[in-house]
Amino acid sequence: MSKNFQCLKIRGGHSYTYKFTVTGQRGTLLWHAHYAWQRASVYGAFIIYPRIPYPFSHPIQAEIPIIFGEWWNGDPDEVEKTMLLTGGGPDSSNAYTINGLPGPLYPCSNQDTFIQTVEYGKTYLLRIINAALTNELFFAIAKHTLTVVEVVAVYTKPFATTSIMISPGQTTTVLMTANKVPDFTGMFVMAARPYLTSVFPSNNSTTIGFLRYKNARTWKGKSPVDPSSLKLHNLPAMEDTAFATKFSDKIKSLASPQYPCNVPKTIDKRVITTISLNLQDCPENKTCSGFKGKSFFASMNNQSFVRPSISILESYYKNLTKGSFSSGFPEKPPNNFDYTGGDSFTQNMNTKFGTKLLVLPYGTNIEIVLQDTSFLNSENHPIHVHGHNFFIVGSGLGNFNEARDRKRYNLVDPPERNTVAVPSGGWAAIRIKADNPGVWFIHCHLEQHTSWGLATGFIVHNGEGPSQCLLPPPQDLPSC
Numbered sequence: 001m002s003k004n005f006q007c008l009k010i011r012g013g014h015s016y017t018y019k020f021t022v023t024g025q026r027g028t029l030l031w032h033a034h035y036a037w038q039r040a041s042v043y044g045a046f047i048i049y050p051r052i053p054y055p056f057s058h059p060i061q062a063e064i065p066i067i068f069g070e071w072w073n074g075d076p077d078e079v080e081k082t083m084l085l086t087g088g089g090p091d092s093s094n095a096y097t098i099n100g101l102p103g104p105l106y107p108c109s110n111q112d113t114f115i116q117t118v119e120y121g122k123t124y125l126l127r128i129i130n131a132a133l134t135n136e137l138f139f140a141i142a143k144h145t146l147t148v149v150e151v152v153a154v155y156t157k158p159f160a161t162t163s164i165m166i167s168p169g170q171t172t173t174v175l176m177t178a179n180k181v182p183d184f185t186g187m188f189v190m191a192a193r194p195y196l197t198s199v200f201p202s203n204n205s206t207t208i209g210f211l212r213y214k215n216a217r218t219w220k221g222k223s224p225v226d227p228s229s230l231k232l233h234n235l236p237a238m239e240d241t242a243f244a245t246k247f248s249d250k251i252k253s254l255a256s257p258q259y260p261c262n263v264p265k266t267i268d269k270r271v272i273t274t275i276s277l278n279l280q281d282c283p284e285n286k287t288c289s290g291f292k293g294k295s296f297f298a299s300m301n302n303q304s305f306v307r308p309s310i311s312i313l314e315s316y317y318k319n320l321t322k323g324s325f326s327s328g329f330p331e332k333p334p335n336n337f338d339y340t341g342g343d344s345f346t347q348n349m350n351t352k353f354g355t356k357l358l359v360l361p362y363g364t365n366i367e368i369v370l371q372d373t374s375f376l377n378s379e380n381h382p383i384h385v386h387g388h389n390f391f392i393v394g395s396g397l398g399n400f401n402e403a404r405d406r407k408r409y410n411l412v413d414p415p416e417r418n419t420v421a422v423p424s425g426g427w428a429a430i431r432i433k434a435d436n437p438g439v440w441f442i443h444c445h446l447e448q449h450t451s452w453g454l455a456t457g458f459i460v461h462n463g464e465g466p467s468q469c470l471l472p473p474p475q476d477l478p479s480c
Contacts, residue, residue, distance in 0.1 A: 026050040027153035040076035061122035071095040087288035087295025096207035114209035162234035167382030186216035255413040264365035304453030362463035378425035387440035
């Protein structure tokens with residue numbers, strides 16, 4: 001699956017068929033809109049079925065997509081516009097949803113509850129997707145064990161867990177066996193709630209649904225909706241960083257002869273980039289609603305990404321570079337400092353603005369070290385790369401130290417993903433083989449951070465063969 005900067009604007013009342021080839025992938029992915037905050041409601045599951053049996057032996061009774069989203073009483077696009085106009089933080093959503101349903105813990109939502117019927121002794125494949133705009137989420141099913149077998153269309157070494165942490169844009173496929181005896185309700189609670197690492201106001205509510213056992217002896221009254229009666233002890237607390245870290249560390253590539261782990265063992269280029277939230281001085285004759293009367297922004301290596309008015313991919317293809325973008329994204333932080341320590345409010349947190357990209361020859365093996373900073377606050381950042389999968393070869397807390405941390409890299413079976421949750425107050429190192437020619441976006445999948453400029457991009461030049469060159473745009477591509 002590939003995504004790019006191509007502007008594909010479908011006018012009201014029209015349609016467009018997007019043709020592409022799926023190669024080397026099988027499993028669960030997320031599709032979504034990528035203009036403003038439209039992905040608040042324009043999203044869905046993209047499931048690629050394998051041509052051969054799954055690499056796990058459990059007989060599967062059914063496959064169940066579970067998509068988390070957010071419900072907004074207001075217009076999400078207006079939330080973004082107001083945030084950018086005033087310089088303040090965004091309003092929060094009003095509810096989380098499971099397959100579009102908020103569940104009975106929210107006002108007037110008893111009838112809008114996801115309920116999945118299962119049979120005792122049967123095993124189910126749950127395709128779990130986080131399509132929420134602004135939060136990473138924990139998910140669990142009361143008293144049940146989940147076995148992780150795949151992430152973002154890549155098989156993993158199976159491991160059992162009582163719950164999962166999933167970032168926006170990520171998918172996690174698990175096996176679940178219905179082997180518990182329900183109480184008088186005939187049901188078990190499933191629930192999702194945010195993993196919080198931010199000081200910004202956030203929706204800290206919980207959405208629930210139910211796993212209902214078929215033919216169980218059930219009480220005919222209402223389902224229990226009092227939070228004190230849920231007894232979902234295996235759902236982590238909202239600030240349980242220890243669980244989030246432990247869960248992420250368990251994910252490994254399957255690395256079998258049939259499904260090898262093709263992590264680049266050597267690299268041609270290393271880029272170290274800070275990930276920062278910023279406070280920008282308020283312009284004269286304007287009132288800003290951010291902290292201390294300033295405006296909130298975000299950056300990578302102190303470059304806050306500005307989206308141009310025309311497609312970068314189209315500009316690159318037509319060699320129209322003037323005024324659209326430039327090369328020269330800094331390959332290391334402009335200043336060395338204690339990125340995750342000290343008092344950030346004693347430092348200058350202003351950023352620079354522009355559309356600077358990395359430029360890579362075809363086939364480059366590149367390592368990108370993503371370093372969180374304590375500007376405003378340390379925060380977990382789900383960084384998403386378009387057009388390429390990558391391997392998470394290392395991660396840790398504190399400041400990245402090349403001499404020390406490279407020795408701990410996993411170059412045997414690192415997880416292969418397209419979105420990495422950079423630890424709060426820490427770093428993550430990813431390796432990419434740049435073998436998909438074109439222009440590709442890198443951004444935080446917390447939507448407010450992308451709007452503030454926590455993004456960049458990279459160009460992969462054409463290779464030598466016809467299959468290594470950027471294809472021309474289709475003749476029926478709608479104009480922007």
